[in-house]
Amino acid sequence: MSEQSSGYEPLTVETIPARLGGISAVTDHLGTDISTWVADEVGDGNLNLVFIVKSPAGAVIVKQALPYVRLVGDSWPLPLKRAFFEYHALIRQEERAPGLVPKIYHFDEDQALIVMQFLTPHIILRHSLMAGKKHDGLAGVMGRFLGQTMFRGSDLSMDTAKRKADLALFADNAELCDITENLVFSDPYFEAELNHHTPGLDDLVGRLRADIDLKVAAQDMKAKFANNAETMLHGDLHTGSIMVTDTETMVIDPEFVTYGPMGFDIGMLLANFFMAYYAQPGHAESEGARADYQEWILGVISDIWRGFCDEFSHLWRTERNGILYQATLFEDQGDYLASEQALAARLQHIFEDTLGFAGVEMIRRTLSLAHIAENDTIEDEALRADCEGRGLRLGRSLTVNRAVFADLDSVISQARMIGQRKES
Numbered sequence: 001m002s003e004q005s006s007g008y009e010p011l012t013v014e015t016i017p018a019r020l021g022g023i024s025a026v027t028d029h030l031g032t033d034i035s036t037w038v039a040d041e042v043g044d045g046n047l048n049l050v051f052i053v054k055s056p057a058g059a060v061i062v063k064q065a066l067p068y069v070r071l072v073g074d075s076w077p078l079p080l081k082r083a084f085f086e087y088h089a090l091i092r093q094e095e096r097a098p099g100l101v102p103k104i105y106h107f108d109e110d111q112a113l114i115v116m117q118f119l120t121p122h123i124i125l126r127h128s129l130m131a132g133k134k135h136d137g138l139a140g141v142m143g144r145f146l147g148q149t150m151f152r153g154s155d156l157s158m159d160t161a162k163r164k165a166d167l168a169l170f171a172d173n174a175e176l177c178d179i180t181e182n183l184v185f186s187d188p189y190f191e192a193e194l195n196h197h198t199p200g201l202d203d204l205v206g207r208l209r210a211d212i213d214l215k216v217a218a219q220d221m222k223a224k225f226a227n228n229a230e231t232m233l234h235g236d237l238h239t240g241s242i243m244v245t246d247t248e249t250m251v252i253d254p255e256f257v258t259y260g261p262m263g264f265d266i267g268m269l270l271a272n273f274f275m276a277y278y279a280q281p282g283h284a285e286s287e288g289a290r291a292d293y294q295e296w297i298l299g300v301i302s303d304i305w306r307g308f309c310d311e312f313s314h315l316w317r318t319e320r321n322g323i324l325y326q327a328t329l330f331e332d333q334g335d336y337l338a339s340e341q342a343l344a345a346r347l348q349h350i351f352e353d354t355l356g357f358a359g360v361e362m363i364r365r366t367l368s369l370a371h372i373a374e375n376d377t378i379e380d381e382a383l384r385a386d387c388e389g390r391g392l393r394l395g396r397s398l399t400v401n402r403a404v405f406a407d408l409d410s411v412i413s414q415a416r417m418i419g420q421r422k423e424s
Contacts, residue, residue, distance in 0.1 A: 007110065026115055036057075037053055047255070059120070061117065086253070086257065090114075093234075095152075097144070123244060143308045146266055156324050160323055163323075177256075186218075201385050208396060235264075266350070267359075268357060279387045
């Protein structure tokens with residue numbers, strides 16, 4: 001897409017009816033009387049315009065890429081083609097994890113916009129975590145989503161030609177990969193221009209940036225992200241990329257899609273739950289009021305990992321039709337034990353990567369450009385620094401000691417110990 005010649009124009013609430021009113025895929029959901037359409041701009045993310053468009057007939061979401069990073073402004077340009085990659089990621093996720101991403105109604109590559117299902121009465125999961133609300137089934141859905149997308153987007157499932165074509169297609173999402181590679185893996189470890197952190201963390205931040213073991217471990221994780229194209233990733237999977245009701249969980253916003261290590265998406269997601277766990281004192285009505293909810297969060301972390309392992313193992317045994325660990329070498333020879341040994345080794349590899357990526361995510365969400373609302377909305381600066389400091393300590397431990405933890409139970413124990421320790 002040539003952004004100079006395509007006639008691209010950002011939408012506004014006033015222009016949406018006229019701009020989209022002639023598209024049957026949109027009027028199928030809103031009706032043809034555009035005078036009844038009402039649009040509201042609701043985007044609270046870092047990059048895009050997002051509108052809810054309603055009429056008496058129904059409602060849709062319209063998401064349009066901007067030619068710059070919205071959080072920063074036009075001083076940081078970004079290509080509009082990221083909408084193309086998000087569209088292709090969503091249709092693949094729907095194939096691989098049916099019913100867990102919004103339905104796509106219309107895609108316009110030149111205008112960098114996607115019209116999709118309006119999820120209601122869903123709310124962003126991050127908001128629920130700040131409010132102390134529990135969601136039954138959340139962990140099971142996310143474990144299944146991760147297992148299905150990680151497995152079915154990899155050489156374990158795909159044939160060579162399709163896998164290589166997808167790898168080549170998403171490799172062009174280079175600018176968003178560059179954001180990840182810098183903001184996640186490099187900027188937190190020196191005084192980068194866009195960094196910011198709570199002043200009460202100055203001493204701890206100084207120690208972390210002088211920590212040679214941590215800096216080397218973070219670059220090891222960056223090398224894994226850049227070099228290990230194991231599967232199609234969501235690329236930005238956190239509690240702001242999940243929408244929930246009391247009974248339903250949906251995943252949104254995969255515009256950072258790329259091929260990378262399976263542990264990346266899992267680690268990013270678990271890190272955001274760990275940070276929400278540490279942030280609970282900043283949202284409790286009284287001291288100790290959120291202890292039960294904190295334990296619920298730790299249970300969700302544990303159940304997501306176990307759900308992923310269960311789903312991945314099931315697909316290993318039933319859908320392993322790709323070019324890796326072919327059944328002709330294992331089951332077809334009657335060697336089921338070897339197949340199970342290989343499965344256990346893959347899960348251990350993913351587990352270690354998961355911990356490392358979780359660690360760097362916790363550090364970058366505290367020291368780099370984009371933080372999390374759970375911490376940013378804590379008005380008491382000393383309390384915020386305390387909550388963030390605990391996350392930094394766990395992040396450092398997971399990044400540097402990722403090969404030491406025997407299982408997720410030992411990680412949970414470490415997280416709980418850091419959460420309960422009296423900080424000086």
